[in-house]
Amino acid sequence: MLQTLAVANYRSINNLVIPLGRLNLITGPNGSGKSNLYRALRLLAETAQGGVVNALAREGGLESTFWAGPASVSRRMRNGEVPIEASVRSGPVRLHLGFTAEDFGYAIALGLPTPSRSQFALDPQIKHEAIWSGPVYRPASLLVERNGPMVRAREGRAWDVLAQHTPEFDSLFDQVGSLRASPEVLHMREFIRRWRFYDHFRSDAEAPVRQPQLGTRTPVLHHDGRDLAAALQTIIEIGDAQALHAAISDAFPGARVNIDPLPGARFAIEFHQQGLLRPLSAAELSDGTLRYLLLIAALLTPRPPSLMVLNEPETSLHPDLLPALARLIIRVSQHCQVWVVSHARRLISALQQDPECNCIVLEKNFGQTEIVGQKALDQPAWHWPH
Ligand SMILES: Nc1ncnc2c1ncn2[C@@H]1O[C@H](COP(=O)(O)OP(=O)(O)O)[C@@H](O)[C@H]1O
Ligand SMILES: [Mg+2]
Numbered sequence: 001m002l003q004t005l006a007v008a009n010y011r012s013i014n015n016l017v018i019p020l021g022r023l024n025l026i027t028g029p030n031g032s033g034k035s036n037l038y039r040a041l042r043l044l045a046e047t048a049q050g051g052v053v054n055a056l057a058r059e060g061g062l063e064s065t066f067w068a069g070p071a072s073v074s075r076r077m078r079n080g081e082v083p084i085e086a087s088v089r090s091g092p093v094r095l096h097l098g099f100t101a102e103d104f105g106y107a108i109a110l111g112l113p114t115p116s117r118s119q120f121a122l123d124p125q126i127k128h129e130a131i132w133s134g135p136v137y138r139p140a141s142l143l144v145e146r147n148g149p150m151v152r153a154r155e156g157r158a159w160d161v162l163a164q165h166t167p168e169f170d171s172l173f174d175q176v177g178s179l180r181a182s183p184e185v186l187h188m189r190e191f192i193r194r195w196r197f198y199d200h201f202r203s204d205a206e207a208p209v210r211q212p213q214l215g216t217r218t219p220v221l222h223h224d225g226r227d228l229a230a231a232l233q234t235i236i237e238i239g240d241a242q243a244l245h246a247a248i249s250d251a252f253p254g255a256r257v258n259i260d261p262l263p264g265a266r267f268a269i270e271f272h273q274q275g276l277l278r279p280l281s282a283a284e285l286s287d288g289t290l291r292y293l294l295l296i297a298a299l300l301t302p303r304p305p306s307l308m309v310l311n312e313p314e315t316s317l318h319p320d321l322l323p324a325l326a327r328l329i330i331r332v333s334q335h336c337q338v339w340v341v342s343h344a345r346r347l348i349s350a351l352q353q354d355p356e357c358n359c360i361v362l363e364k365n366f367g368q369t370e371i372v373g374q375k376a377l378d379q380p381a382w383h384w385p386h
Contacts, residue, residue, distance in 0.1 A: 001102060001337045002307060003135065004380045008096040010043075011036040012369045014067045017382040021358035023333035025351050026341045028362030033369030034341050037362070038199070038311050041339070044097045047108055048192035053123050053169045061122035062095055062112055069367045078366065094127060096384055104143075105132050106188050108171065109386050125168040130385035131184050137383045143184045145385070146172050153182050191306060199311035201225035201294045203287045209294070210283045215259075215267035219303040221294070228282070228290075229267035231297040233259040239302035243331070247296045251324040257293065269293070287316045292325070299328055304336040314344035326350030330357075 001022070008015045012033040026034050039059075046052040059065050069084070076082045098107030110124040129146040130137065144153045144162075151163040151172065162179045166172075173189040176182070201224060202209060208226035218230040219238070235244045236259070248255055254274035259267050270279035271289065282290065295313055310329070314322060326347055329338060333356070342348055351357050361372040 002099055003102065004100045004105075004382060005041065005044075006096070006098045006107070006382045006384070007037065007040040008384070009067045009093065010040050010095055010097070011065055011067065012364060012367060013037065013040065014069060014071070014368045016369060016371070017379045018360060018371065019358070019380045020337070020339075021356060022337055023330065023351070023354060023357050024337075024339045025348060025357055025359045026339065026362065027343055027348055027359065028372070029364075030343070032362040032364050034343070034362055035311075036369060038309070038341050040097060041195075041309065042197060044099065044108075045192055045195050045197065047097075047171045048173045048189045050171070050174045052108070052110070052171060053126070056095075056110065056124050057120075057122040062110060062124040065095065066093060067368075073366050073368070084366065094386075095124070096386075098382075098384065100135055101191060102135075103133060104184070104188065105135070105137055106130070106192075107137070107385050109384075113168075120169075123169055126171055128386040129172050131172070131188055132385065136381045137385045142385065144172065144182055151175065151179060153179075153184075194306040195309065196220070196301075196305035196307070197309045197311070198223060198295075198298050198313070199309075200315075201291055203290045203294070203316070209290065210285075212262050212266035212268040215261060215265050220301055221298045225294040225297075228294055228297055229259050229269045231301075232257060232269070232293070233267060235297065235300050235302060240300060244296065244300055247300065247324070247328050248293075250327060251292055251296075251321050252289070288318050288321065291316055292321055295325060296328065299332045304332075307337045307339060308332065309339045309341075311341045312343070313340065314342055314347050317344075319344070319346050322346040323350040326353070330354045 002020045004019060006017045007013045013036055028034055043052055043055055046055045056062055070086045072087050077084050092111055094109040094111050096109050107130050109128040111127045113123055113125050130142060131144040132141040133143055134141045149166045151166055152159045152161045162182060166175055172185050176185050176189055179185055209228045213227055213229055215230050218227045218234045221231040248257055256272050258270040260270050262268055269282040271285055272279045322344055352359060362369050363372050
């Protein structure tokens with residue numbers, strides 16, 4: 001389970017260290033930085049998929065994602081006694097991302113490319129990476145360190161150089177095959193790869209989910225939801241069918257879902273509702289009903305991720321469905337860690353019924369994303385390794 005997430009110098013996030021629990025709810029007014037925080041988490045996930053450099057290039061390069069304000073805002077600036085102005089930076093400008101899980105931590109620092117060396121002017125350079133043991137980074141707990149092209153791992157009391165020519169666009173995780181003797185890198189990569197993100201299901205009239213789809217076992221719903229029928233049937237056959245039926249009748253009293261096998265190994269959804277003489281097909285379902293079924297299939301996956309991330313799951317759901325959605329999310333958070341970004345009042349208040357709900361309310365102060373009520377002393381211990 002993730003315990004702490006730390007982000008520095010990314011969009012409206014100058015410096016944020018967030019304590020995480022089993023069920024995390026990220027909320028706050030428009031523009032407070034919810035999506036920025038979500039994107040920072042996705043960037044971390046991209047490091048383990050080999051895509052962090054490309055993802056930052058697609059965002060317009062590091063220059064445009066760096067925090068646009070001063071490194072620190074003094075009390076006199078906050079009081080309006082002196083204008084907001086740049087403070088003297090102690091080192092080169094870097095984007096920092098990191099986290100700790102129960103027994104280890106990881107951090108990466110990215111910097112601007114050297115313009116003369118390559119035409120890929122938007123691709124940032126990976127400057128440093130570190131994997132350490134224990135809840136907080138300390139030099140003595142460092143296990144693997146990447147410094148520019150050099151990768152070294154602790155070998156008892158000495159350091160073993162694992163690689164000397166790591167390309168600036170490859171992370172440790174891209175090199176795992178050639179780094180001998182580094183089980184920590186592999187372990188960390190697999191941990192990050194088990195995070196799962198859902199942030200936009202397609203439910204428009206042309207969406208594949210509205211058509212019959214190939215019936216093949218699908219323990220993990222596609223991120224756009226196209227294989228819903230197969231995912232639901234997989235839950236019915238090898239997952240928690242009872243929870244699936246309970247979740248449907250909790251949201252739509254008297255309703256049930258059935259998967260109809262069509263010729264050619266295609267599966268179609270049949271949604272039986274009280275008061276109707278025939279079931280409705282996926283093509284006929286309202287946006288809200290279809291999206292709700294998608295959320296159920298995503299959440300009740302027979303192969304739970306280590307972290308399930310839902311970005312604004314309330315989109316196009318009727319507010320009356322939100323308490324049932326919250327009950328489902330709370331149920332799932334007992335088996336896997338959950339991160340929900342939301343600004344739907346009813347979803348938020350229903351999630352907060354769970355005493356375990358870790359509610360992070362963001363606000364923007366002097367352009368900077370901060371956590372409401374977090375004093376310097378409440379912030380989890382965090383040290384950047386570089
Ligand atoms: N490079 C940047 N530096 C500072 N602030 C930024 C930067 N990029 C975006 N922002 C700010 O981030 C805010 C958007 O945050 P976002 O995460 O989309 O908010 P929401 O909570 O609505 O999801 C905008 O108000 C924008 O001003
Ligand atoms: Mg947003």
